[in-house]
Amino acid sequence: MMDGSTRLLRTYLAEAKYESLRTLRMPAFGIPFLALPVSLYLLLAVLLFGDAIRGDPHGAVYMFTGFSVMGVMGPGMFGFGVLVALEREQGLLALKRALPMPPMAYLLAKMLMAMLFVAIVMATMMLAAPLLGHVTLSAIAFLKIAAITILGALPFCAIGLFIGTRTSGKAAPAVTNLLYLAMIYLSGFLIPLPKGVQWIALASPAFYLDQLALSAAGAPSHGTTVMHVIVLAGVTLLLTSIAVRRLARVG
């Protein structure tokens, strides 16, 4: 028989392992979120605008951080938004609540899954960027960006969780997609926003994550690191706590 803390650790590890395993086995989830960011990056930054960014180190970094942030957003938003909504609807969440699963194991497992996906995405991005994307950064800068983006999955997990606790399984993919695409566009990190409406980017957590990554890369960025961290941590804590309370109340 195991003592309490060993058992708890075993539960958390098992939950995280099987959540990651099932998601990796899901072609509809794994392929878009693992392959899409680096594929689009190679298509746009390398094939279409390769010549333009060859002589523009900051432009190359913008492309790299922009597609990286896009890769960060997907696993968290869809892993929580769509899967939580489906699992609520299909009774899995009720079963887990009835079983002696520690309450946070479910959420932590999905967060770790999202972070694992982001780590895989960032490994491919950081391989492509210096080799093909004309990004010349130090190893330290790359490691900083990796850490920022992996932790940066958390606010998007919180946004997904918020959606997943409030929408049906049928509506969740549409709502999540809408917010995902809107956030990519409105953050202005892939397609610059018209000057008059650039302030809209301030409403998007993806903008703050992109600024943090740019700052770690030594490229010009807006705002301060502290402000970005406060916004991202605030979004994570606020939306997670609202969603967790709702899950505890209504499942």
Place this chain on the structure above:
Amino acid sequence: MQRMSVELPPIANPETHPGASGAPECDGRLAELSGVHKRYGSTVALDGLDLHVSRGELLAVLGPNGAGKTTTISLLLGLQKPDTGTAMLFGRSPQALESRREIGVMMQEVALAPELRVREHIDLVASYYANPLTPQAAMELTHTCALADRPYGKLSGGQKRQAQFTIAICGRPKLLFLDEPTVGLDVQAREMMWSTVRRLVNDGAAVVLTTHYLEEAEALADRVAVLAKGRVIASGSVTEIRASVVRTRIRCCTSVAAEEVAEWPGVTDAGIDQNRLHITAINAEAVLRRLLAADPDLGELEVRRAGLAEVFTELTKDEA
């Protein structure tokens, strides 16, 4: 109830035996609802419900649709809270993790991750418990080893129920909740599940069974609680419940008219079906004597006491 003796791998768990638990229990009661009221908007789901299950007992909760069975189970599992009254699981709130470490659950409508294999599902749920069975031992107990490496999503409906049952018992629960466990199972698989349930009860576990198959309750239950309109309207052993509604069915081939028999004292119903006279009677002996006197040529006589199904229909006809 006749207990079936079966040769299965040992599942004896020190925690499933009396006196070995650290969990507080009141008079051997593992789970209890007392004076529970629960409403959904203007709909009354439970109306002063009292129910308990004790160690080593299989309680079947029966009732027509909308009687409050699902709400009852949800309250015992801690998925909902009563508006008034109390719900206790192992002497604590059902929402306490410590209480739920003693239970196993098989729900009726649940979709497990289709991508995970059966063995992986069992391994995951076993990780929630202090002293679980290994996935292999759990599958041997439920005769599901052949499903071990198959993705859950590729299983048939009946196989999914078998996998869910294995998941429910893998933590060596002291109290097992089974919600319509044998829906979609073939006869052989159902018998296997029943024998495992009997084995668990013999080993000291308690079971709360909700089922629409009354023969299942008849075959397994030590005690039956019949729910209607959010209250327990009858509770007792299957024999006691049957005795509470004294009905005997008589069937025969006779020239006596059904309309005539329907007028006899003690006859509650009479009709013709497939050229046979069917009688439901309260005092069967008197009716039989009169019937045989009225028609000396009467043939193909069958007499049997009402089954749980008929008793259930009788009990709930005014309540549904």
